[in-house]
Amino acid sequence: MGGLQIQETSDQNGLGSGAPLKLLILTNGLESAFEFYNWCRYTGNESLLRDKVYPYMKEAVQFFLEYAKRGEDGKWHIYPANARETWLKVQDAAPDLYGLRACLPILLRESQRLGRDAELIPVWQEFLDNLAAYPADPETGAYVPCVFRPDSPETGLPVVDRMYGKPQNVSHDATERKNSEVPECEIMYPWNLAGIDSPNYHQAKLTFTMRKSWPVGWDPSGIWAARLGLADEALRALLIHGGNQRWPQGWWITPGGAYWGKAVPATPGFDSAGVNATTLTEMCLQSYDGRVRLWPAFPREWSGLLRLRALPGFMVTSEITRGRVRYAVIESERGEECRLINPWEGKLRVTSSQGKSWESGEREVTFATERGGRYVIEPVDAPLREAVVAELKPAVNQGPRWPGQVSPDQAWRKEQPIMVGMAQDGHPLRVRAEAAAAAAAAQQ
Secondary structure: OOOOOOOOOEOOOOOEOOOHHHHOOOOHHHHHHHHHHHHHHHHOOHHHHHHHHHHHHHHHHHHHHHHOEEOOOOOEEOOOEEEOOOEEEEEOOHHHHHHHHHHHHHHHHHHHHHOOOHHHHHHHHHHHHOEOOOOEOOOOOOEOOOEOOOOOOOOOOHHHHHHOOOHHHOOOOOOOOOOOOOHHHHHOOOOOOOOOOOOOHHHHHHHHHOOOOOOOOOOOHHHHHHHOOOHHHHHHHHHHHHOOOOOOOOOOOOOOOOEEOOOEEOOOOHHHHHHHHHHHHHHHEEOOOOOEEEOOOOOOOOEEEEEEEEOOOEEEEEEEEOOEEEEEEEEEOOOOOEEEEOOOOOOEEEEEOOOOEEEEOOOEEEEOOOOOOEEEEEEOOOOHHHOOOOOOOOOOOOOOOOOOOOEOOEOOOOOOOOEEEEOOOOOEEEOOHHHHHHHHHHHO
16 A cells, blocks of 8 residues: 555654554644645745655555545545544544545645646545545534444454454444544644634534543644634633643643653653644634634733734734734735735724835735735724834743642642653653652662
């Protein structure tokens, strides 16, 4: 079988994991290709896209072209697969279908733009047109993680049939959950197929509100809430994850993760830190669909100032005061067209760095930009010239800094082990090496 397939995880020795939770997670090649592509969109790195990312994504899709089977309904189905680590040996796992529907249009578009693989265009298009529908609950309409196969038919793949021949390694129905992921919600993130103003917004929101999850380190509920414009839910998830920042040097833990010496996590909590950073960013600005949204899920009682990148090639600065967006400055890095969702009820004014200005009351405002151009966006009824400017003078914290506290009233313990980095072999470095060695010896 050809194409690219990547294991979800590896151990500290760099070896892939063949455990039942991970072996049939097939989405990893698509997801990494999709993230590489988004990197190219943000940075404008055309050579990386052309020479590395496009061929990589092509191979990730090729795996599914050879793995999928056409069903009696004429549709392409994917079996066997895991829907993340939560539903094992199922059919049409939601992340696989989301990933294919995200990546295939990119290949179709880029192949024509780059003048490559003309013979594959009809193959990709037919596969996309006849790919199985997203699994959904027939009663509520909410997306579901997969299609269950109670009979769990053999696959003809010896390793798979041997590993999943045990009933405990198969999810025969929705009651046989093996972990806490909510793969059906991935349609919002990382796959960017649902969100504010999308045709399937209400279906995605229903899916989010019906999800069954708990706040472990990798739970991206805050990101999903932000993508739906649910500020209160995003903030709630943000604060829950904030409780995982327990190491005195600012690193995070991942609840439920592996520990060394019964004390120190094997990784510095990439899950919680990444989820929190992405949640906060998505609360402030979104542009994944090519439209710039300012403060789409920001709590109304908060005030803030941002400077963030936006697709397809902008640096955006904006300020908000208790729910009122004061202005935005959009710097064009590559001269792309800008599509901006009007953050005000009334008209906005755009003023270019050349002094040209125009007004619009449309909800979505589109305007051409010049490479290196700077565009000031302001509400017509509250122009910047009327704003009161004050220098920011934040108070400096002169007291102890305890990011390692377990709760607001519990400070970091002096005897608590501190992880200071990762050694080349993957083991964490520790300040209290003697205590760690003693703990490891006690385990043996």
